[in-house]
Amino acid sequence: xxxxxxxxxxxxxxxxxxxxxxxxxxxxxxxxxxxxxxxxxxxxxxxxxxxxxxxxxxxxxxxxxxxxxxxxxxxxxxxxxxxxxxxxxxxxxxxxxxxxxxxxxxxxxxxxxxxxxxxxxxxxxxxxxxxxxxxxxxxxxxxxxxxxxxxxxxxxxxxxxxxxxxxxxxxxxxxxxxxxxxxxxxxxxxxxxxxxxxxxxxxxxxxxxxxxxxxxxxxxxxxxxxxxxxxxxxxxxxxxxxxxxxxx
Amino acid sequence: xxxxxxxxxxxxxxxxxxxxxxxxxxxxxxxxxxxxxxxxxxxxxxxxxxxxxxxxxxxxxxxxxxxxxxxxxxxxxxxxxxxxxxxxxxxxxxxxxxxxxxxxxxxxxxxxxxxxxxxxxxxxxxxxxxxxxxxxxxxxxxxxxxxxxxxxxxxxxxxxxxxxxxxxxxxxxxxxxxxxxxxxxxxxxxxxxxxxxxxxxxxxxxxxxxxxxxxxxxxxxxxxxxxxxxxxxxxxxxxxxxxxxxxxxxxxxxxxxxxxxxxxxxxxxxxxxxxxxxxxxxxxxxxxxxxxxxxxxxxxxxxxxxxxxxxxxxxxxxxxxxxxxxxxxxxxxxxxxxxxxxxxxxxxxxxxxxxxxxxxxxxxxxxxxxxxxxxxxxxxxxx
Ligand SMILES: Cc1cc2nc3c(=O)[nH]c(=O)nc-3n(C[C@H](O)[C@H](O)[C@H](O)COP(=O)(O)OP(=O)(O)OC[C@H]3O[C@@H](n4cnc5c(N)ncnc54)[C@H](O)[C@@H]3O)c2cc1C
Ligand SMILES: Cc1cc2nc3c(=O)[nH]c(=O)nc-3n(C[C@H](O)[C@H](O)[C@H](O)COP(=O)(O)OP(=O)(O)OC[C@H]3O[C@@H](n4cnc5c(N)ncnc54)[C@H](O)[C@@H]3O)c2cc1C
Numbered sequence: 001x002x003x004x005x006x007x008x009x010x011x012x013x014x015x016x017x018x019x020x021x022x023x024x025x026x027x028x029x030x031x032x033x034x035x036x037x038x039x040x041x042x043x044x045x046x047x048x049x050x051x052x053x054x055x056x057x058x059x060x061x062x063x064x065x066x067x068x069x070x071x072x073x074x075x076x077x078x079x080x081x082x083x084x085x086x087x088x089x090x091x092x093x094x095x096x097x098x099x100x101x102x103x104x105x106x107x108x109x110x111x112x113x114x115x116x117x118x119x120x121x122x123x124x125x126x127x128x129x130x131x132x133x134x135x136x137x138x139x140x141x142x143x144x145x146x147x148x149x150x151x152x153x154x155x156x157x158x159x160x161x162x163x164x165x166x167x168x169x170x171x172x173x174x175x176x177x178x179x180x181x182x183x184x185x186x187x188x189x190x191x192x193x194x195x196x197x198x199x200x201x202x203x204x205x206x207x208x209x210x211x212x213x214x215x216x217x218x219x220x221x222x223x224x225x226x227x228x229x230x231x232x233x234x235x236x237x238x239x240x241x242x243x244x245x246x247x248x
Numbered sequence: 249x250x251x252x253x254x255x256x257x258x259x260x261x262x263x264x265x266x267x268x269x270x271x272x273x274x275x276x277x278x279x280x281x282x283x284x285x286x287x288x289x290x291x292x293x294x295x296x297x298x299x300x301x302x303x304x305x306x307x308x309x310x311x312x313x314x315x316x317x318x319x320x321x322x323x324x325x326x327x328x329x330x331x332x333x334x335x336x337x338x339x340x341x342x343x344x345x346x347x348x349x350x351x352x353x354x355x356x357x358x359x360x361x362x363x364x365x366x367x368x369x370x371x372x373x374x375x376x377x378x379x380x381x382x383x384x385x386x387x388x389x390x391x392x393x394x395x396x397x398x399x400x401x402x403x404x405x406x407x408x409x410x411x412x413x414x415x416x417x418x419x420x421x422x423x424x425x426x427x428x429x430x431x432x433x434x435x436x437x438x439x440x441x442x443x444x445x446x447x448x449x450x451x452x453x454x455x456x457x458x459x460x461x462x463x464x465x466x467x468x469x470x471x472x473x474x475x476x477x478x479x480x481x482x483x484x485x486x487x488x489x490x491x492x493x494x495x496x497x498x499x500x501x502x503x504x505x506x507x508x509x510x511x512x513x514x515x516x517x518x519x520x521x522x523x524x525x526x527x528x529x530x531x532x533x534x535x536x537x538x539x540x541x542x543x544x545x546x547x548x549x550x551x552x553x554x555x556x557x558x559x560x561x562x563x564x565x566x567x568x569x570x571x572x573x574x575x576x577x578x579x580x581x582x583x584x585x586x587x588x589x590x591x592x593x594x595x596x597x598x599x600x601x602x603x604x605x606x607x608x609x610x611x612x613x614x615x616x617x618x619x620x621x622x623x624x625x626x627x628x629x630x631x
Contacts, residue, residue, distance in 0.1 A: 069258055069261070069262075072258060072262065073262060073265075076262060076266075186266050186269045186270050186273070186299065187262065187266050188266070188298060188299045188300045189263065189266075189299060189300025189301070189304070189313035189315060189319075190300055190308075190313065192259055192262045192263055192266065193259065193313070193314075193315075195262075196259060
């Protein structure tokens with residue numbers, strides 16, 4: 001089975017985010033980047049499937065050379081080879097277009113994306129990729145098993161789960177549930193050292209156009225300082241909530 | 249600030265991240281529980297075996313990770329930032345027991361013992377110290393005498409890490425005259441051997457999750473081929489093992505110092521007195537500056553000693569200097585770190601007190617600070 005895992009390289013959730021002057025772009029200085037958490041669940045699931053059915057797990061990221069550390073980590077965790085689509089993505093349709101252009105002739109049985117990236121939270125790439133490749137698509141995927149040329153999937157829906165079956169090849173947008181947090185793998189020493197010698201192909205772009213351009217970013221207003229009012233002074237609390245905060 | 253020597257070394261960065269993530273997931277949540285109950289968490293060492301941390305310096309041919317001191321220092325540093333006890337046990341397992349077999353064992357001996365040690369299936373102990381002879385280890389009383397095809401060990405060892413849980417121990421015993429540095433030899437003793445046993449666990453100030461106890465040898469007979477290297481070389485081998493071991497105790501000191509500094513840095517920015525964060529007082533900020541500078545200095549010394557060792561050079565003096573400096577720095581940092589916490593630092597609600605308790609081992613184990621100065625000055629005076 002040939003599995004492609006699409007990996008988005010995102011700031012660590014604990015990183016302090018700043019924008020460059022004028023708020024035009026993310027300032028990557030001092031930011032620790034990680035594998036998009038949704039993609040890490042997908043990667044781990046891909047490795048489980050490979051261990052069960054045999055095959056090859058390829059990881060792919062559209063990004064500049066700075067994303068290679070993230071790809072090497074995916075290789076250290078256990079992926080067999082990596083592909084970097086060489087460029088700076090600016091729009092989800094462009095990302096989906098490039099991924100589709102790469103994947104179309106490669107004969108993947110399964111293309112695993114994350115449900116969304118935790119940085120730009122577009123949630124667009126997986127669906128657009130499936131559409132461009134004319135493949136079935138299951139989003140919010142929390143369960144996946146393969147038997148022969150079929151996939152049995154579980155999808156999270158409001159207040160329940162939906163069971164879906166589909167013929168391979170298929171694209172999914174995965175999340176926690178594909179595997180549990182405790183199943184995520186920390187790369188071991190051997191994995192890290194062998195990742196160094198696994199193939200990482202740098203591939204030129206096919207020229208998919210970006211259809212949108214962000215013109216600026218703003219951060220939420222800083223929270224005002226918390227005021228503590230002693231529990232013996234309830235009248236004061238009520239007065240402030242009423243007169244100053246105007247919530248009661 | 250950049251981690252020293254990690255620039256343009258993506259594998260070392262990745263190893264640091266893996267050790268950090270491991271410590272956060274498998275160690276951090278349980279640190280106080282293990283400390284209070286003096287639990288030696290064997291399962292963590294098995295998990296560290298899967299990570300490749302239990303055979304850092306061992307050839308992959310014997311199931312090790314085949315890495316060097318740069319990587320080894322990084323792992324000990326990261327683990328010790330979270331728990332000194334686990335750092336100490338990891339250092340003792342790798343640098344002492346495992347490394348003694350790795351460095352002086354025959355191919356057969358390595359094939360016999362290293363795979364289980366390096367995979368974390370078992371932990372190893374190393375016995376040099378005795379009740380009567382600590383700094384003066386060469387004066388040991390435990391004896392080994394050859395009787396037919398067996399060595400017979402008689403005596404005891406004191407303060408041995410993993411004396412109870414360790415499945416094997418490398419033991420140094422007297423095979424010649426007292427006062428002769430060529431009068432001692434090294435042996436491997438397996439748990440279960442008649443006449444070999446571990447004593448009661450020491451109740452310690454710090455490093456409480458690292459097991460320390462006596463080893464007893466009562467007419468303990470081991471096969472002749474459990475001798476490591478030649479008869480009479482055991483003490484000389486031990487001194488060579490300690491050259492490497494001290495680098496790992498220096499890395500342990502470094503990790504504890506960083507942990508204590510990070511806790512103090514965080515607390516100093518949260519705690520307010522006189523209407524502002526205490527970090528705004530120069531007296532506190534300057535303590536932080538001293539901590540950071542001294543930590544930087546000790547890391548440079550440790551990394552330098554490690555890189556010399558990786559090149560196969562003799563590092564007796566450099567590792568003694570790194571161990572002496574890094575451990576004294578770590579004691580100062582843990583002390584000032586607790587001071588910055590004020591009364592809260594004296595309680596078990598904050599990590600400062602544990603760093604303060606654990607760190608004191610660093611100026612004692614694998615040669616006290618005084619003994620390091622002896623080693624350093626002896627080298628200077630013999631030149
Ligand atoms: C103004 C602007 C500037 C930007 N600048 C950058 C930049 O400098 N660098 C940068 O990396 N991104 C940049 N982006 C984001 C980029 O354009 C895409 O939007 C982003 O890669 C996909 O984000 P998303 O939230 O839509 O993805 P989603 O659709 O939420 O992602 C879902 C899944 O799609 C897959 N996926 C998403 N992105 C990629 C990728 N790049 N490679 C492989 N698989 C992927 C993953 O599996 C992911 O889990 C910028 C976006 C904007 C609007
Ligand atoms: C937690 C822990 C784990 C340990 N693990 C191991 C282990 O796994 N294997 C092992 O073999 N040992 C181990 N040890 C033993 C350790 O190496 C010794 O405790 C150490 O070498 C000091 O010996 P001592 O305790 O007998 O002190 P002593 O030698 O009695 O020293 C007492 C004091 O006298 C000073 N002193 C001694 N001689 C001189 C001198 N010539 N000049 C100046 N001052 C001097 C010392 O510096 C010290 O301050 C461990 C100890 C501890 C506490």
